[in-house]
Amino acid sequence: MSWFSFSWQNFWFSFLALAFEGLPFLMAGSLVSGVVAVFVPSTRINRLLPRNPFLATLASGFLGVFLPVCDCGVVPIVRRLLNKGMPVSCGLTFMLASPIVNPIVAFSTYAAFRGQSPGLNTLIRLTAGYAVAVLAGLVALKVRPDAVLKTDVVRPDRRRRAGLSVAPMPEDAPDGNVTTFGAKLIAAVRLASDDFIDTAVYFMLGAAVAAVFNTAVNQAIILPLARHALLATGAMTGLSALMTLCSTSDAFIAATFISFPMFARMSFLIFGPMFDFKLLFLYRLLFRKRFIVLLGVGLYVLVALLCSQVLPLIYASRGL
Amino acid sequence: MRAEVSKYLNGITLIGVGGVLLAFWIDHRIDQYLHPLFRPGVLAGGILLVLAGTLYCVTTASRRCCVAGECVHEASQSPVRSFAAGAVLLAPLVTGSLVSKDAFDRNAVMNRSVVQDASALVARSASAYQGSAAVPQIPATMLGGDIDETASRDASASASTPAALAPGTGGPAAADPNAPGPGDTADGENYLPRTADGNVALEVTDLLYGEAEPSLRKVFSGKTVEVVGQYLPSKQGRHFKLVRMLIVCCAADARPMLVNVETDRPVQQTDMAWVKVVGKPLYQDIDGKTRVTLRAAAVMPVDPPADAMLY
Numbered sequence: 001m002s003w004f005s006f007s008w009q010n011f012w013f014s015f016l017a018l019a020f021e022g023l024p025f026l027m028a029g030s031l032v033s034g035v036v037a038v039f040v041p042s043t044r045i046n047r048l049l050p051r052n053p054f055l056a057t058l059a060s061g062f063l064g065v066f067l068p069v070c071d072c073g074v075v076p077i078v079r080r081l082l083n084k085g086m087p088v089s090c091g092l093t094f095m096l097a098s099p100i101v102n103p104i105v106a107f108s109t110y111a112a113f114r115g116q117s118p119g120l121n122t123l124i125r126l127t128a129g130y131a132v133a134v135l136a137g138l139v140a141l142k143v144r145p146d147a148v149l150k151t152d153v154v155r156p157d158r159r160r161r162a163g164l165s166v167a168p169m170p171e172d173a174p175d176g177n178v179t180t181f182g183a184k185l186i187a188a189v190r191l192a193s194d195d196f197i198d199t200a201v202y203f204m205l206g207a208a209v210a211a212v213f214n215t216a217v218n219q220a221i222i223l224p225l226a227r228h229a230l231l232a233t234g235a236m237t238g239l240s241a242l243m244t245l246c247s248t249s250d251a252f253i254a255a256t257f258i259s260f261p262m263f264a265r266m267s268f269l270i271f272g273p274m275f276d277f278k279l280l281f282l283y284r285l286l287f288r289k290r291f292i293v294l295l296g297v298g299l300y301v302l303v304a305l306l307c308s309q310v311l312p313l314i315y316a317s318r319g320l
Numbered sequence: 321m322r323a324e325v326s327k328y329l330n331g332i333t334l335i336g337v338g339g340v341l342l343a344f345w346i347d348h349r350i351d352q353y354l355h356p357l358f359r360p361g362v363l364a365g366g367i368l369l370v371l372a373g374t375l376y377c378v379t380t381a382s383r384r385c386c387v388a389g390e391c392v393h394e395a396s397q398s399p400v401r402s403f404a405a406g407a408v409l410l411a412p413l414v415t416g417s418l419v420s421k422d423a424f425d426r427n428a429v430m431n432r433s434v435v436q437d438a439s440a441l442v443a444r445s446a447s448a449y450q451g452s453a454a455v456p457q458i459p460a461t462m463l464g465g466d467i468d469e470t471a472s473r474d475a476s477a478s479a480s481t482p483a484a485l486a487p488g489t490g491g492p493a494a495a496d497p498n499a500p501g502p503g504d505t506a507d508g509e510n511y512l513p514r515t516a517d518g519n520v521a522l523e524v525t526d527l528l529y530g531e532a533e534p535s536l537r538k539v540f541s542g543k544t545v546e547v548v549g550q551y552l553p554s555k556q557g558r559h560f561k562l563v564r565m566l567i568v569c570c571a572a573d574a575r576p577m578l579v580n581v582e583t584d585r586p587v588q589q590t591d592m593a594w595v596k597v598v599g600k601p602l603y604q605d606i607d608g609k610t611r612v613t614l615r616a617a618a619v620m621p622v623d624p625p626a627d628a629m630l631y
Contacts, residue, residue, distance in 0.1 A: 010428040012420040017353040017571035019413060020344065023337065024365025031368070186379050193334055193372045200337070201408045208412070214572055215424070218431045245573065252568040 003218045010215035011208075018207040022246065022278075026203055027196055029073020033080045034192030038184045049090060057137040060090035061130045064098025071099035071247045071273045075282045076195040082286070088145045093137030096299075099247035099273035100129030109269065112251035117320060121262070124311065125251075125269050132270060132302055136295070148291045150284075199282055206278025210244035213277075232264040233308035237300055240272030241280075247273035262315055267307035275299050322399055329402035331377035336410045338369025340417055352422040354570045355631050423628060426552060426591045429563055429576040512539070519546040519598055524564040524577045525630055527601050531610045537603045546598050547579070547614065548625060551589040558583050562597055562614065566630045574629060581614045589621065596622045 048063075049056040069077060078095040082088065099105065106122055113121045140148065225235035236257070245253055250272050254265045275296050283292045344350040345363045354362065513521045520543045527547065530536040549562035562581050565574040581597055589595055599616035 005427045005431065007425055007427045008419070009421050009423070009425050012416040013353075013422065013424055014428075014572045015412065016416045016420055019416075020341065020350060020353050020362050021358055021570040021572070023341065023369075024361035027365050027368055027372075186375060189372050189375050190379065193330065193376050196369075196372075197330055197333060197402075197405050197409070201405050204408055204412060211572065215428045215431060220431075243573075246569065249569040249573075253573055 003221055004216055005218070006212065006216040011211050014215045015207055015211035018210060018244070019204065022203055022207065023200065025070050025073050025246065025248075026076075026200055027192075029069045030076045030192040030196040030199065031188075032067065032069060032073070033076040033195050034188040034190075036077060037080045037084065037191050038188040049086075053087060053089060053141055054138070056087065057089045057093050057141060058134055060093040060137060061097040061101060061134045063094045064100070064102035067098060068102035068104045069098060071276075071279060074098050075279070075285060076199050079286055080191075080195070082149065087141075088143070088148055089137040089140040092140045092148075093133050095133075096136055096274045097130055097133035100133075100270065101126050104248050105251075105273075108248055109251040112255040116255065116262070117318070120318060120320075121266070124266060124314065128266065128306060128311070129270050129273070132274070132299065132306065135302065136299065139298075148287055150286060150288060198285060202281035202284060203278055206244060206276075206281045209277045210242070213242050213244075229261065229264070229312070230304070230308045232260050233267045233304050236260055236264040236268040237271045237304050237307070240268040241276040241296075241300075243272070244277045245272060261312075262320060263307045263311035266311055267303050270307065271299060271303040274303075325399040326402040328377055329399060329406055331373045333402070333406035333409055334369050334373030334376060336373075336406070337413060338366045338371075338373060340410075340413045341366030341369065344417065349417075349422055351626070352571065352628055355567055358569055423592075424565065424571070424574065428574075429552060429565075429578075429592075432574070432576055512543070515546050517546070517598075519544050521545075522547050523630060524549050524562055524579050525566060527579050527612045527614065528577055530601065530603060531612055537610070540601050541603060542600065544598065544600055544617070545614075546596060548594065548596050548622060549579070550592045551587070551595045551619075552578070553589075553591065554580075557586040560587055560589075562595070563592070564630050565628070568631075571629065577630070579612060579614055581616050581619070583616045583619060587619050589619075594622050594624045596620050 049059050064074075067074075067077065074095050078086075078091045081094070082091045086094075106126060109122045109125050110118045112118075225231045236254075240250070240254075243250075243253070251269055254268045257265055257268070280292065280296070283295070287295070341362050344353070345359065345366060350359050350362050515521045520540070522540070522545045524547060526536070527540065527545075530540050547562060549564045552561040552563050554560050560581050560583070561578045564577050565571070566577050567574045581599070587595075596619070597614060597616045598618040599614050602613050602615055603610050604613065605611075
């Protein structure tokens with residue numbers, strides 16, 4: 001059988017399914033983004049984070065506990081937070097960690113791995129996801145924001161705060177006349193709508209690519225890789241990017257790949273929510289292309305090494 | 321003027337996307353695409369998008385949307401970008417809704433055969449089973465789920481188990497996975513779902529789960545079962561595969577579950593046609609693994625079930 005056999009029938013079915021599953025999450029994320037933009041002053045968000053940039057980056061990895069959004073929905077929120085003055089390192093850490101370090105994903109991972117050491121696997125997923133996200137954020141601390149962010153996301157100006165190197169959004173509401181609750185609500189919905197349209201365009205492009213892969217590429221060609229530890233991890237890491245699954249549900253898919261070792265499946269669950277096809281498109285809303293490429297390669301190498309070299313030792317110590 | 325045009329284009333886009341979501345939900349086409357848990361999200365998302373789009377059209381845009389004078393929203397100010405965004409969002413959704421057949425063809429099945437062990441699938445969980453009338457609601461005691469398999473082979477130990485009290489269990493029968501087991505008791509029979517013809521109504525997944533669970537094998541073996549699925553031809557004339565797609569979240573993650581069917585004579589059906597197979601499951605050890613083959617007594621075309629996907 002050929003490795004590629006495209007069919008419009010399969011494409012439309014898979015594409016629409018992805019759209020119907022993802023668009024409501026995207027709208028929910030955009031609404032949270034709009035509410036954050038209008039109702040939550042940047043001073044309050046920044047107050048949640050320590051002033052020390054290093055500690056602020058560490059703390060950002062836990063924001064997902066309070067804002068449990070999936071990998072699609074987090075992008076507009078991060079864009080809004082960056083727009084309101086969040087440091088790039090914190091924004092990046094939050095963006096990478098929150099699709100994993102949040103209660104919904106913890107619950108779904110535990111449920112999916114029932115009978116396969118669910119507690120240990122959930123703990124490993126959340127801990128490793130947090131560690132990778134924080135590491136990426138700490139690297140971003142050393143990089144100039146204008147080298148990372150698209151200029152139309154945040155324009156650096158001369159004002160700088162401790163640990164903050166981006167221009168904060170004005171503290172007043174988007175429109176100077178927006179003061180009442182109703183007016184703020186309308187402003188929040190309008191902002192959410194703008195965010196949704198911007199992000200949904202990229203999401204649809206990503207969904208189209210994922211639909212082609214999911215239906216036209218013979219996935220049996222991937223399976224022989226399972227026999228080699230490093231290749232298995234690399235393959236599962238790559239597969240997670242190609243399959244473009246939502247972080248709230250990807251554990252159910254990973255749990256079925258039982259011919260792959262557990263550490264390889266864990267790479268699927270850590271890398272996928274941080275970097276996949278649809279996120280590749282969504283990240284273009286925030287970052288420069290060069291940074292996106294570096295981010296993808298860096299995360300891939302880091303997750304593959306972590307899962308193929310470190311996690312096997314942990315599983316072995318537990319007799320798994 | 322440009323902002324006004326953009327405003328209406330964006331509003332129409334939002335209403336259009338919400339409308340497609342609502343249309344799929346209202347006519348139940350969404351049932352073919354999403355797991356039941358995700359379907360309410362389509363309704364909620366559709367309503368929110370229609371409301372947001374309406375609000376977007378009837379309210380006035382802020383003078384400065386984002387950072388003073390520098391709006392980050394690509395589509396909110398330029399009519400051309402608004403139109404392009406609307407086209408990327410709406411055109412594929414509308415086109416897809418018009419031409420989609422709400423099902424996969426055989427190419428997708430052949431490309432996606434990556435489920436390697438049915439025992440790992442989440443659908444085995446109790447929560448996934450709830451509300452599914454086609455799934456046998458067999459108590460664990462009737463399946464032998466509370467019985468230690470090794471202990472059941474020990475006559476002295478088995479005497480204390482409920483299964484041992486039932487006729488047809490213990491001794492050679494307990495050692496033979498294909499032999500009648502606890503499910504063949506009169507009580508166990510009552511829990512097996514039956515068709516009007518008196519056959520045991522099973523899903524493809526039930527037969528596959530039997531490969532991993534000796535207790536299920538005992539229940540199913542020797543019974544005349546009735547299984548509905550899609551026909552996938554095999555190179556061997558008297559064999560074909562019975563397919564059901566199992567989804568975790570949406571059709572995009574659907575995985576084909578296949579059962580080999582053996583017939584007395586070649587079956588003439590179109591690819592992926594819905595068929596009902598009446599026959600007896602045979603569990604055999606092949607290369608150290610237990611595999612099921614459904615020996616068909618009859619294969620007949622049927623209408624697609626209300627839920628084409630399994631969850």
